[in-house]
Amino acid sequence: MRRSSGESSSMVEARRKVIRILGGGIGGLTTAFELTSQPGWQDRYEVHLHQLGWRLGGKCASSRGDNGRIEEHGIHGFLGSYYNAIPLVKAIYDELDRPSTMPIHSFDTAMVPMSSVIMWEFIDGQFKKWPFRFPPNDYDPAHPEKFAKIEQGLISVLELLKFIHHEHAAHAKGHGLELNFFQKLFDSAIDALEKDLAHGPNHPVFEIIDKAWRWLYAHLLSKIDDSDTLRHLFLLTDYMLALMRGAIHANVIENGYDQLDDQDWGDWLKANGASPMTLTSSLAINTINLSYQNPHGDTTRQPVMAAGTYLHWTLRSFAYLGYAVYAFAAGTGETMIAPLYEVLKKRGVKFHFFHKVEGLHVGPDPANPGKHKIISVDIGVQATLKDKSAGAEYQPLVPVKGLPCWPAEPLYDQLVQGDKIKAGVLDPDPGERTGPDHGIRKIDLESWWTPWKPVKQMTLTAGDGPDGFDELVFAISIGAVPYLCHELIKTNPAWDKMVKGIPAVLTQTMQIWLKEDSTTLGWDIPYTGNDTAVSGTFVAPINGMVDFHHLIPMENWPADNTPKGLWYFSGVMDEYGPQPPFSDHDYPYRQHARVRYQCIQYLQATTGFILPKGTPDGWNPPGDPICLDFNLLVDTRPNANLPANAPEAIRGIPRFESQFWRANIDPTERYVTSPPGSTACRIKAWETGFTNLAIAGDWIYTGLNVGSFEGTVMSGKLASHALTGFPTLDTIYGYPKPKAAETAA
Numbered sequence: 001m002r003r004s005s006g007e008s009s010s011m012v013e014a015r016r017k018v019i020r021i022l023g024g025g026i027g028g029l030t031t032a033f034e035l036t037s038q039p040g041w042q043d044r045y046e047v048h049l050h051q052l053g054w055r056l057g058g059k060c061a062s063s064r065g066d067n068g069r070i071e072e073h074g075i076h077g078f079l080g081s082y083y084n085a086i087p088l089v090k091a092i093y094d095e096l097d098r099p100s101t102m103p104i105h106s107f108d109t110a111m112v113p114m115s116s117v118i119m120w121e122f123i124d125g126q127f128k129k130w131p132f133r134f135p136p137n138d139y140d141p142a143h144p145e146k147f148a149k150i151e152q153g154l155i156s157v158l159e160l161l162k163f164i165h166h167e168h169a170a171h172a173k174g175h176g177l178e179l180n181f182f183q184k185l186f187d188s189a190i191d192a193l194e195k196d197l198a199h200g201p202n203h204p205v206f207e208i209i210d211k212a213w214r215w216l217y218a219h220l221l222s223k224i225d226d227s228d229t230l231r232h233l234f235l236l237t238d239y240m241l242a243l244m245r246g247a248i249h250a251n252v253i254e255n256g257y258d259q260l261d262d263q264d265w266g267d268w269l270k271a272n273g274a275s276p277m278t279l280t281s282s283l284a285i286n287t288i289n290l291s292y293q294n295p296h297g298d299t300t301r302q303p304v305m306a307a308g309t310y311l312h313w314t315l316r317s318f319a320y321l322g323y324a325v326y327a328f329a330a331g332t333g334e335t336m337i338a339p340l341y342e343v344l345k346k347r348g349v350k351f352h353f354f355h356k357v358e359g360l361h362v363g364p365d366p367a368n369p370g371k372h373k374i375i376s377v378d379i380g381v382q383a384t385l386k387d388k389s390a391g392a393e394y395q396p397l398v399p400v401k402g403l404p405c406w407p408a409e410p411l412y413d414q415l416v417q418g419d420k421i422k423a424g425v426l427d428p429d430p431g432e433r434t435g436p437d438h439g440i441r442k443i444d445l446e447s448w449w450t451p452w453k454p455v456k457q458m459t460l461t462a463g464d465g466p467d468g469f470d471e472l473v474f475a476i477s478i479g480a481v482p483y484l485c486h487e488l489i490k491t492n493p494a495w496d497k498m499v500k501g502i503p504a505v506l507t508q509t510m511q512i513w514l515k516e517d518s519t520t521l522g523w524d525i526p527y528t529g530n531d532t533a534v535s536g537t538f539v540a541p542i543n544g545m546v547d548f549h550h551l552i553p554m555e556n557w558p559a560d561n562t563p564k565g566l567w568y569f570s571g572v573m574d575e576y577g578p579q580p581p582f583s584d585h586d587y588p589y590r591q592h593a594r595v596r597y598q599c600i601q602y603l604q605a606t607t608g609f610i611l612p613k614g615t616p617d618g619w620n621p622p623g624d625p626i627c628l629d630f631n632l633l634v635d636t637r638p639n640a641n642l643p644a645n646a647p648e649a650i651r652g653i654p655r656f657e658s659q660f661w662r663a664n665i666d667p668t669e670r671y672v673t674s675p676p677g678s679t680a681c682r683i684k685a686w687e688t689g690f691t692n693l694a695i696a697g698d699w700i701y702t703g704l705n706v707g708s709f710e711g712t713v714m715s716g717k718l719a720s721h722a723l724t725g726f727p728t729l730d731t732i733y734g735y736p737k738p739k740a741a742e743t744a745a
Contacts (some may be wrong), residue, residue: 017045017470020378021237024051024355025058025668026709027696028475028661029340030716036347037091038726045470046348049594050379050460053446054396054410055333056341058477059669060709062333063116065725066673067636068400068551068556071408071660073568073669075544076508078316078536079117079290082710082716083144083733086326091144093337103330103402103554103673107142111334112550116536118525119282123228123497127539130232131284131525134162134324141321142395148733150253153315155193157240160318162186168233173221175230182237185212189244192382198510199361203248213273216241238278239269240318241666246272256736257308261679261705268307277504282470282537287314289536291706294673297572299540307735308673309705312734321403325534327546330554333406335711338397342404347506352381353394354445357455357476362487365691372491373692374472382445382453383415401554410445417455424452428599444588448666451585462692473719479504479667501681502699504670506573506591508542511597511660513634514565514614521565521570521632522613537608542599544573561641567594568611570604572671573663591663597660600653603628611623630655648693672699672707685715686722694722703735 019035021028030303041047043151055061063073078086090107099103118129139147146152162320164350172179185208192205216237224231247267257629260268265288266279278284285303291313293305317324328335346352356379363375387391394414397404412418424443443452475738481499502703514521514650533547546568555561573595580587608626609614616623619632631651635641635658642649665668682701685694697720698711705711719730729738 002379004104009406013182015464016043018464019045019047019471019473020377020469021047021049021473021475021696023297023475023477023668023697024049024056024351025475025477025697025713026060026712027058027698027719028473029056029337029344030476030713031473031694032344032716033088033092033340034717034720034727035724036344036349036398038724040620042348042390046350048350048352048469049344050352050357050359052129052354052356053382054352054394055337055446055574056352056396057333057337057406058712059664059671060332060337061406062331062337063406064331064398064400064555065331066403066658067558068512069335069513069660070388070513070551070555071662072288072332072509072568073662073664075568076709077328077534077546078111078709080313080324081141081144081147081320082326082713083148083316084323085710085713087144087308089336092343094338095343101402103334110329110339112327112329112530113530114325114327115323115529116327116531116534118285118533119538120535120539122284124482128228129525130228133167133731134320136169136323138252141323141326144321147319147321148617150247150315151193153319154244154247155190156319157244157315158169158186158190158193161237161240164233164236168229171227171229172220172233175227177219177230181215182212185564192634195455197601200309201249205248207218212237213241223503231533235278235283236275238275239283241271242269242274242278243311246307247315254306257312257703258679258736260308261306262676263307265305265307265310265677266302268310272437273466281531286536287317291674291708292507292572293673293675294505294574295503295675296570296574296576297544298574298576299509299572300574304675306674306676308707309679310703313706313708316734317456320415327532327534327548327550330403330551331405333684334403336402338404338406347430351393353396354384354410356380356382356478360472360474360485362491362690371691373462373690375489376459377469377472379458380459381456382452382454383417383421384455385414386413386416400556401647403554408560421452446666447588448582448668449580449585449587457593458712469692471723473694473696473723474688475696475716475719477504477670478696479669479670480500485665488688488690494683494687494689494711495621498681498683498699502672502674502678504667504674504699507570507664507669507671508573508595508598508666509568509570509597509662510542511566511604512603513552513563513659515563515632515634516614517549518567518611520613520669521548521611522618523611533610538610539602540571541573542569542602544568544570544664546609548591555632556663558636561636569599579667588665592661593663595661596656597662600656603656633659646670672697672718674680674706683717694719697731703732 020032037679059073065071082412083125093107116133121128121130167180169179189205189208220234224234288303293303295301358378359376359381361376362372363372365371398407412422421443443449536544538545548568549567552563606628607617607628612618615625616629617625619629630653633655635655639648640650684701688695696715698707700715702714704709717727
């Protein structure tokens with residue numbers, strides 16, 4: 001269905017085309033950004049975006065709750081090279097041109113660069129922290145053209161190995177090992193890669209890798225029990241050499257990553273020389289954990305991931321520009337989503353909030369005999385505006401600390417039904433379900449299980465009617481496809497193959513605010529510069545953890561009760577059996593309670609390994625040395641700050657009620673996984689099988705094919721390309737070199 005940019009600009013039309021985007025996550029927003037980045041776009045088409053509920057962002061949506069605190073879907077940031085996402089963010093801030101008096105007014109003030117991550121090991125029955133530092137470089141993350149090439153990713157691995165061996169040289173020498181040998185080998189390998197890139201198994205770098213491996217096993221392996229540092233050196237070298245060997249053996253430079261995606265990551269690494277110790281190391285499973293690759297979200301099961309996708313994403317983590325990690329200076333919602341919304345609104349994109357897509361309908365396309373198109377879309381309007389004036393739109397943002405932010409609830413005073421919706425914030429009848437509601441709204445307009453019914457129905461119809469469209473972009477996540485796209489699945493077998501072959505799992509997240517900072521509570525690795533504790537390899541199932549204390553000044557706490565510590569935790573959540581029907585309005589409460597209990601249990605079982613002085617034994621001995629001292633949680637409820645001996649004082653575990661946790665259970669919130677064979681199930685943006693439909697989201701074929709902000713940005717670019725030919729495929733970094741037939745389409 002792809003249109004060339006030349007064709008669209010030369011056509012003389014009686015009216016502007018209407019492009020409607022369903023879904024306001026990163027995929028839909030990026031599509032809108034790319035469509036409206038083309039000169040003269042307003043003369044050719046208008047762009048509408050339809051969004052469930054009151055906020056944008058999809059799985060990256062965040063909001064401001066009590067005390068202006070940031071509340072996220074999970075842990076977000078850029079780890080490795082986001083070759084498409086970072087230039088997008090830079091372009092947004094350049095165009096927004098905020099005054100310098102705003103706390104976040106530019107790309108540099110929006111990003112917090114970091115150089116270190118933490119990997120956790122379980123050695124001899126004990127947890128150990130493995131800090132790893134990525135050296136900063138002088139490359140500009142907004143200009144990734146060179147680094148987006150596969151060969152540069154391989155060269156970056158060798159450059160990092162050179163740095164690692166240089167850093168470890170003195171320690172190794174103390175154990176009788178001379179590492180200069182490796183420096184020369186790595187220089188030779190870099191030279192070989194720069195000269196000749198496409199010999200596959202006959203590549204001259206193979207001999208160099210084999211020499212390095214022989215030395216590794218002959219001289220280093222026998223000494224790793226003497227030193228964690230030497231063990232880490234062995235693991236890093238063994239792992240990176242296996243990645244190199246596998247990539248070059250498969251000639252991914254010429255043949256791409258997809259050829260490997262019928263294999264599992266572990267089998268592939270093993271076949272390319274990785275030792276059993278390396279395969280089970282936190283180094284190897286880091287990519288797996290960060291991308292939630294556990295079947296059914298069950299961390300007791302062996303993770304699976306397509307080998308090519310694993311290799312691509314891992315190489316990107318080493319081929320970074322500037323810094324290896326870019327955290328956000330505030331919540332994802334106000335750092336990323338609100339600025340993008342403001343730019344698009346200023347450009348003229350029309351946003352339709354409180355529009356719940358209920359179904360797409362298929363019919364024959366008279367202009368293309370034998371083909372089908374989307375003839376209509378059912379929309380449930382959840383709420384209507386009080387302001388009936390022409391052109392009136394919902395105004396979704398609120399100021400917090402000088403930043404436009406997304407509120408945790410709709411702005412009821414703008415809605416005709418606002419009072420009625422607000423009245424359901426707390427359930428007046430606790431007998432409807434077991435246990436307390438823990439603050440969950442009875443009427444949640446983002447929940448697929450809400451009892452709230454649309455106040456009216458509308459139909460978007462192909463054609464030039466008042467609610468018409470010429471082109472449609474379906475940018476709602478794949479978890480919703482079985483419920484919204486029955487007719488598409490029935491009409492086109494590729495859609496059926498896609499929904500069956502690309503699993504999406506539940507996730508959970510928790511944020512805790514503490515009275516003391518991490519160092520006071522026993523974190524023993526000093527922070528340098530902006531660095532903090534960032535890890536994806538802690539205890540399952542909530543194995544992602546980050547110290548985000550830098551966000552506290554962006555929140556709005558009372559002066560006498562301001563937190564000093566802030567930790568985020570995130571992970572998968574297991575699920576077996578069918579999803580409950582949407583008429584089961586109690587389901588969100590059950591899942592919310594489930595995450596609450598699991599989070600409390602998690603803090604009881606793990607805190608001592610992270611913050612040993614944050615336990616009863618560490619903070620107020622004697623007591624439990626592992627469990628969190630829940631009295632350290634910041635709680636602004638009146639009874640939480642009474643003297644400890646007051647009968648009504650909130651003490652211990654009940655203080656957890658004031659923290660934030662979330663069960664990501666809605667079909668659109670599920671994390672899209674990448675098991676072996678799934679790449680072949682992904683549909684390209686322009687190959688939907690319907691003449692007026694493009695798709696966007698991290699579930700479509702992007703060439704990266706892993707759930708991420710980056711993959712979703714790529715999908716939006718691809719959707720725009722499908723409709724207009726812009727941007728060109730060679731500027732979508734990481735998308736495979738197009739075949740001749742594709743470029744001619």
